[in-house]
Amino acid sequence: MTSALMQTYARSDLAFERGEGAYLFDGHDRKFLDFASGIAVNALGHCHPHMVEAVAKQAGKLWHCSNLYQIPEGERLAERLCAATFAESVFFSNSGSEAVECGLKLVRKYFDGAGAPERYRVIACEGAFHGRTLAAIAAGGQEKHLNGFDPAVEGFDHVSFGNLNEMRAAIGPETAAILVEPVQGEGGVNPAPPQYLQELRQTADEFGLLLFFDEVQCGMGRTGKLFAHEWSGVTPDVMASAKGLGGGFPMAACLATKKVGAVMTTGSHGSTYGGNPMAMAVGNAVLDVMEADGFLDGVNAVSKILRGRLEETVQARPGVLAGVRGLGLLLGLECQEGVANADLKARLQDNGLLTVGAAGNVVRLLPPLIIDESHVDEAIAIIEKSCAEMEESP
Numbered sequence: 497m498t499s500a501l502m503q504t505y506a507r508s509d510l511a512f513e514r515g516e517g518a519y520l521f522d523g524h525d526r527k528f529l530d531f532a533s534g535i536a537v538n539a540l541g542h543c544h545p546h547m548v549e550a551v552a553k554q555a556g557k558l559w560h561c562s563n564l565y566q567i568p569e570g571e572r573l574a575e576r577l578c579a580a581t582f583a584e585s586v587f588f589s590n591s592g593s594e595a596v597e598c599g600l601k602l603v604r605k606y607f608d609g610a611g612a613p614e615r616y617r618v619i620a621c622e623g624a625f626h627g628r629t630l631a632a633i634a635a636g637g638q639e640k641h642l643n644g645f646d647p648a649v650e651g652f653d654h655v656s657f658g659n660l661n662e663m664r665a666a667i668g669p670e671t672a673a674i675l676v677e678p679v680q681g682e683g684g685v686n687p688a689p690p691q692y693l694q695e696l697r698q699t700a701d702e703f704g705l706l707l708f709f710d711e712v713q714c715g716m717g718r719t720g721k722l723f724a725h726e727w728s729g730v731t732p733d734v735m736a737s738a739k740g741l742g743g744g745f746p747m748a749a750c751l752a753t754k755k756v757g758a759v760m761t762t763g764s765h766g767s768t769y770g771g772n773p774m775a776m777a778v779g780n781a782v783l784d785v786m787e788a789d790g791f792l793d794g795v796n797a798v799s800k801i802l803r804g805r806l807e808e809t810v811q812a813r814p815g816v817l818a819g820v821r822g823l824g825l826l827l828g829l830e831c832q833e834g835v836a837n838a839d840l841k842a843r844l845q846d847n848g849l850l851t852v853g854a855a856g857n858v859v860r861l862l863p864p865l866i867i868d869e870s871h872v873d874e875a876i877a878i879i880e881k882s883c884a885e886m887e888e889s890p
């Protein structure tokens with residue numbers, strides 16, 4: 497198939513026409529259970545009535561007016577995000593990469609303002625994913641993303657994820673910050689042990705570094721807390737959020753403590769679209785739902801059921817599956833050696849379940865946070881069937 501689009505994705509042949517809750521429908525009205533959620537974006541499923549109403553209402557009032565003017569809905573969303581987190585200031589942008597980029601700029605400017613501009617290096621983890629801008633691919637440090645785009649942005653060091661000794665050994669006089677995903681998503685669904693995050697907080701404090709969490713994928717209710725780091729009891733100085741934050745509308749946020757956020761002054765950073773009235777209406781609508789009584793309890797309850805059922809399935813299908821990993825509704829099915837995750841993913845899709853691949857031969861399950869036990873039953877039946885088929889004719 498020829499296409500006028502740059503060929504940056506290995507796309508499936510499917511084309512969807514509409515979505516409803518946890519389901520997507522293609523042009524032939526074939527129904528798919530969506531455990532991909534646009535890669536953890538459609539946190540409230542498709543066409544959630546509260547979001548549809550918020551968008552429709554805002555679309556008839558004001559879409560965009562520029563940050564040259566007051567945007568009350570943005571003030572309100574920033575206040576709500578701060579009230580719900582460690583943060584005291586927020587910068588809105590349009591994508592996860594931009595939120596990471598804003599955080600990296602904050603780190604540099606913070607030390608520049610503190611009279612230590614020589615401290616600009618950021619230690620990140622192997623297997624990380626922080627987005628696709630030049631700085632974000634340097635932060636991620638993955639050869640497959642950096643290849644062909646030399647010279648890489650300067651100032652990133654990489655250590656194994658979860659290894660405190662390596663992290664401490666990598667700290668030097670130029671180190672400014674530690675950047676980690678509390679749960680690595682693209683990297684294979686690897687949750688950081690709570691103790692590791694606690695030790696990173698202590699280490700950052702000991703060496704006067706900033707702690708920067710990338711919660712673009714694992715945040716916004718995905719793990720059963722509003723943000724995944726809450727499970728560890730420690731807080732960062734800077735955090736990137738996106739994906740679920742807009743529930744399908746492109747938006748992102750970089751959150752920071754007061755002392756860090758204060759380094760951004762008039763003219764030091766900007767975004768034409770960032771925080772526009774349309775995005776802010778959507779962001780507030782997403783928070784309305786997630787902050788409602790019992791929402792996160794529901795995520796925790798259903799994720800426990802899904803996890804248990806997946807573990808049973810792994811036991812029952814050792815020819816295909818090797819294990820389950822993850823946190824909340826950010827789950828990974830590890831495929832057995834000799835079984836390619838892409839083949840399982842394709843088989844699941846043929847049988848009506850959409851999933852996403854991840855590193856480490858993992859199939860990622862990222863259902864919308866609104867699923868109930870009936871969706872779990874349906875997904876498990878499809879996974880069972882697909883594994884059985886693969887055991888019969890690999």
Ligand SMILES: *Cc1c(COP(=O)(O)O)cnc(C)c1O
Pocket residue numbers: 590591592593594596625626627628677681682710711712713714738739
């Ligand atoms: C998706 C993702 C990003 C990049 O977000 P974009 O919106 O694609 O720019 C950054 N960090 C993490 C952890 C992600 O999962």
